[in-house]
Amino acid sequence: MKTKSLLWALAAALNAPNVLASNELRLNMPPGISDMSQKVYDLHMLVFYICVVIAVGVFSVMLVSIIRHRKSNGRKPATFHENIKIEIIWTIIPFIILIAMAVPATITLLELDNTDDSELSIVVTGSQWRWHYNYLDYDVQFQSILATPNEQIYGRLPKSENYLHEVDRPLVLPTNTKVRFLITSEDVIHSWWVPEFAIKRDANPGYINESWTNIKEPGIYRGFCAELCGQGHAFMPIVVIAKEPADFEAWVHSEEQRLAAEAEQEQKLLAMEMSKDELMDLGRNIYLSQCAACHQPNGQGIPGVFPKLAGEGMAVGDKTAHINIVVNGSSGTAMQAFRSSLSMSELAAVITYERNAWGNNTGDLVQAADIFNFIQGEE
Numbered sequence: 001m002k003t004k005s006l007l008w009a010l011a012a013a014l015n016a017p018n019v020l021a022s023n024e025l026r027l028n029m030p031p032g033i034s035d036m037s038q039k040v041y042d043l044h045m046l047v048f049y050i051c052v053v054i055a056v057g058v059f060s061v062m063l064v065s066i067i068r069h070r071k072s073n074g075r076k077p078a079t080f081h082e083n084i085k086i087e088i089i090w091t092i093i094p095f096i097i098l099i100a101m102a103v104p105a106t107i108t109l110l111e112l113d114n115t116d117d118s119e120l121s122i123v124v125t126g127s128q129w130r131w132h133y134n135y136l137d138y139d140v141q142f143q144s145i146l147a148t149p150n151e152q153i154y155g156r157l158p159k160s161e162n163y164l165h166e167v168d169r170p171l172v173l174p175t176n177t178k179v180r181f182l183i184t185s186e187d188v189i190h191s192w193w194v195p196e197f198a199i200k201r202d203a204n205p206g207y208i209n210e211s212w213t214n215i216k217e218p219g220i221y222r223g224f225c226a227e228l229c230g231q232g233h234a235f236m237p238i239v240v241i242a243k244e245p246a247d248f249e250a251w252v253h254s255e256e257q258r259l260a261a262e263a264e265q266e267q268k269l270l271a272m273e274m275s276k277d278e279l280m281d282l283g284r285n286i287y288l289s290q291c292a293a294c295h296q297p298n299g300q301g302i303p304g305v306f307p308k309l310a311g312e313g314m315a316v317g318d319k320t321a322h323i324n325i326v327v328n329g330s331s332g333t334a335m336q337a338f339r340s341s342l343s344m345s346e347l348a349a350v351i352t353y354e355r356n357a358w359g360n361n362t363g364d365l366v367q368a369a370d371i372f373n374f375i376q377g378e379e
Contacts, residue, residue: 009280021265030195033217033242036111037198043108047101054097069233102140112198118180126183126190126225129232129293133171136182140255143341144169145289146235150297153235167220167306168289169237175215176249176331183209185337188230194223194238194280202227215242230334231305232293266343266368273367276352282354286346291354294334299358306334310358319355320363326351 031041033108033123069075123134134141147166151157173179183192185203193200197213223238243251274282288297295301299310309315314322326347329337339349345368355362 006281032196032198033219033221034197034214035216036213037109037196038313039108040180040198041158043104046104050097050101068156074339092295097229115180115210117178118212119177120174121180121182122173124181124183124192124203126185126192126229126236127187127341128230128334129236129237130341131171131192131236132341135252138252138256140252140259142169142259144171144239146237147292148235150288150292162222164234165224165239166235167237167239170220170241170246172241172243173213173215174245175218175242177245178212178214180212181285183211186336189227190225190236191227192223192238193226194221196221196241197223197240200226218242218244218247231302235293241283262343271366273369274349276356276365279349279352279365283349283351284357286342286350286355287353290338290342291350299354308362309354311360315354316360316362319351319362319366320374322351323347323366323371327371327374339375344368344375347371 029044030037032038047287079191121136123132123136125132125134129146131144132141133144144167146164147168148160148162148164149157152159153161181192181199181201183201183203184207185205187205189205190203191323192199192203192282197215199213201209201212203209219242221239221240221242225238227233229236257299294306295309296306299308299315301308306311314325325335327337327339329335342350348366348368348371351366352364354360355364355366
């Protein structure tokens with residue numbers, strides 16, 4: 001057994017360089033894929049090497065002093081109380097070191113906040129628990145939501161390669177273009193963090209923080225919310241796809257066409273009524289992607305945190321009040337307003353589903369026209 005253990009230990013030691021070089025055990029920050037992220041990485045390494053030199057120098061002097069001037073060698077401690085030259089030296093040298101770090105750090109920080117001459121502006125809005133992206137230069141905006149199936153989250157299926165780091169609609173950006181981000185929140189504090197971009201900005205309700213990037217290489221880059229924002233904090237990933245400018249323009253054109261088609265379809269739905277089966281099928285899909293994280297797939301909620309919908313509460317109460325809380329949210333709670341993230345037909349479907357699932361069986365059907373009339377009545 002000892003021989004076998006020794007062989008395993010030797011194999012692990014021989015494989016250590018490969019493990020350390022892999023992404024599974026990345027001990028340093030990534031150099032990134034933009035000029036700015038490379039500058040941040042270079043600044044980090046400069047300060048790191050300065051700290052290493054200081055540590056080697058200080059601990060070397062300490063080690064030599066401990067070994068050569070120990071009492072067992074017959075050494076006696078000096079009796080002086082002050083030395084002007086040494087005091088000047090240990091004041092000037094740290095000052096020079098701080099200046100050597102402060103100058104490049106200040107230059108880098110100023111560049112990080114300089115969003116002048118941006119070619120594309122995107123509003124990034126955090127909410128519990130998703131990101132909303134609005135391209136100010138185009139007629140494109142959408143919600144980005146976790147795409148990991150609930151079966152994986154609850155352990156009923158094996159975890160995928162990008163478990164909890166995949167979304168239904170990634171943010172798409174052009175390469176070799178200065179992109180400005182306007183980052184805010186509509187409920188609590190979030191933080192938009194993509195390590196490869198060297199961007200980590202808080203999303204504060206009522207405030208707008210700015211940042212920017214200029215991606216040099218096409219690819220897929222992943223991040224996540226870096227501020228503890230509530231029960232669904234772990235389910236708020238960021239996925240960015242960088243495309244060549246020509247491919248990005250083609251994507252924008254297809255998105256504008258898709259959104260226009262959805263708007264046209266929505267207008268048609270306002271003039272027609274969906275069957276109960278159609279509403280329930282659509283409502284179930286919306287509920288599982290938008291509501292199940294809080295109220296649970298079975299509508300049982302989380303006692304003391306998120307209310308139960310099966311057999312009680314708003315799902316079996318007044319229909320108009322139910323529409324109001326889904327459309328406008330509930331102030332002072334985690335229940336957000338869905339009027340800006342769901343279409344009127346989707347709102348109608350999810351409300352219908354909640355009022356008829358899990359044995360509720362109210363028989364109430366809500367149509368897109370009902371949502372439209374409710375919003376018009378508010379205005």
